[in-house]
Amino acid sequence: MSQHANTPVRTRIAPSPTGFLHLGTARTALYSWAYARHYGGKFVLRIEDTDVARSTQDSVEQILASMKWLGLDYDEGPIYQMQRLERYHAVAEQLIAEGKAYRCYCTPAELDEMREAQRARGEKTRYDGRWRPEPGKVLPPVPAGVTPVVRFKNPLDGDVTWDDLVKGPITINNREIDDLIIVRPAAEDAPAGSLGVPTYNFAVVVDDWDMQISHVFRGDEHVNNTPWQINIFRALGAPLPAFGHVPVILGDDGQKLSKRRGAVSVTAYEEGGYLPEAMLNYLSRLGWSHGDDELFSREQLVSWFDGSHLNKSPAQWDPAKLEWVNSQYIKQADDSRLAALVAAHFAARGVQVDAANLAPMCSLFKDRCSTTVALADWLAMYFGPVSPSAEDLAAHVTDAVKPALAALADKLEALPEWSKPVIAAAIKETIGAHGLKMPQLAMPVRALVCGRVQTPSVDAVLELFEQEIVVKRLRSL
Known part of the structure; x- marks a missing residue:
């Protein structure tokens, strides 16, 4: 059962378009x-675009495309933070008026000097509260020409405790955190009168409050942000969402996957020939399980995913396992769907192919492929020249078999009907007439016609070629 059972479930994802x-x-x-x-419940998409210098429209479009490809449909959004600046400022002013936030006029140089002095004393670096109003405290005179930041007046003592949906109870003492900045001044090059920009920990609270978010799932790098956010929720008298911090995903080298280190975009996997349902299946198993089930549908995932069985330990990204999962979905996929995907790969390579012609080819070769790119690689032999390796030619296209290849070329050229049974009969007749076994003829035929010696049944493969191409390649000795 969901935490906050009487509250409508509302979740969100809030990527940064950087x-x-x-x-x-x-x-x-x-x-x-x-x-x-x-x-x-409802699923909300929010775009956290307050990092104005690094946010781009291209990133926004890529995020939306990735969500669409994965089939993660959202009920509300996208909602952009930069369109909500007036709301953040109104809440900040409310907190200031209630004595729960204050303006700080420290310059960057003063903050650097403060930290250096703390380091020299062996102390943890933190804001020392010099502009924090307290009863009986005399604040410094407001300096001329300094645009202040707004800081949240964090409690000085006591604990922040929450029951994390993934990690269980977590407690952090308020002495471990300081008065964080919640609004920074607008950039120097911003138009006159521009509003300052809220910091992440402030904006996310106002957003989750306004959007009535009941459950927040996010990476466990945010655990240290949560006490600040909980304190701001409480200062606002806003209901707390339930938090679930999922462990990081580790790369092959055991280090965290991130935008800056080793991570690959979701759209790169689309381009790499992975099916969205396979990616959804694999991603869901990176930190969650339902018994021993490895393969399951989107509908099964929704039926099973009640917030339990989320792992506390980091998950390891395993490209080989993803390929295996994808190969299982490719085997089950509709041939016409695969044909359209393969046709798109060919188009990206500058080869225009009618997808209708690809469906039977996809049916024949899909069991051998872990991606649709690999499937396109297999089918390339039907739409362009092949280059068998010197080793395959030397091993299989021997002087002893060349007469049989020539005879087979003549037989295939004379066939009035181009179908698998008729091709199979011509091969069988040639084998009998030249005293060969099937592999002795099939292997060189594959090498010359397909450019490789391992394929499905040779008659089934040849049937999908144009008759003239097969004859021409057999005679290319």
């Missing part, structure tokens, strides 16, 4: 989406 949607954020989006769908 780059592509990476795998960790995609997994968090998946968990948030599945949880909302399981409980009949």
Whole structure:
């Protein structure tokens, strides 16, 4: 049963458009989406674009495209933080008026000097509260020409405790955190009168409050932000969402996947020939399980994902396992769907192919492929020249078999009907006439016609070629 059982379930994903949607954020989006769908709730997409210098429209479009490809449909959004600046300022002013936030006029140089002095004394670096109003305290005179930041007046003592949906009870003492900045001045080059920009920890609280978010799933790098956020929620008299901090995803080298280190965009996997349902299946298993089930549908995931069985330990990204999962979905996929995907790969390579012609080819070769790119690689022999390796030619296209290849070329050229049974009969007749076994003829035929010696049944493969191409390649000795 969901935490806050009497509260309508509302989850969100809030990516920052400073780059592509990476795998960790995609997994968090998946968990948030599945949880909302399981409980009949709402899933909200929010774009956290307050990092004006690094946010781009290209990143926004890539995030939206990634969500669409994965099938993570959202009920509300996208909602952009930069369109909500007046709301953040109104809440900040409310906190100032209530004595829960204050303006700080420290310059960057003063903050650097403060930290250096703390380091020299062996203390933890933190804001020393010099502009924090307290009863009987005399504040410094307001300096001329300094635009202040707004700081939240964090409690000085006591603990912040919450029951994390993934990690269980977590407690952090307020002495471990300081008065964080909640609004920074507008950039120097911003138009006159521009509002300052809220910091992450402030904006996310106002957003989750306004959007009535009941459950927040996010990466466990945010655990240290949560006490600040809880204190701001309480200062505002706002209801607390339930928090679930999922462990990071580790790369092959055991280090965290991130935008800056080793992560690949979701759209790169689309381009790499992975099916969205396979990616959804694999991502969901990176930190969550349902018994020993490895393969399951989107509907099963929604049915099972109730917020339990989330792992506390980091998950390891395993490309080989993802390929295996994808190969299972490719085997089950509709041939016409695969044909359209393969046709798109060919188009990207500058080869225009009618997808209708690809469906039977996909049917024949899909069991051998872990991606649709690999499937396109297999089918390339039907639409362009092949180059068998010197080793295959030397091993299989021997002087002893060349007469049989010539005879087979003549037989195939004379066939009035081009179908698998008729091709099979011509091969069988040639084998009998030249005293060969099937592999002795089939292997060189594959090498010359397909450019490789391992393929499905040779008659089934040849049937999908144009008759003239097969004859021409057999005679290319």
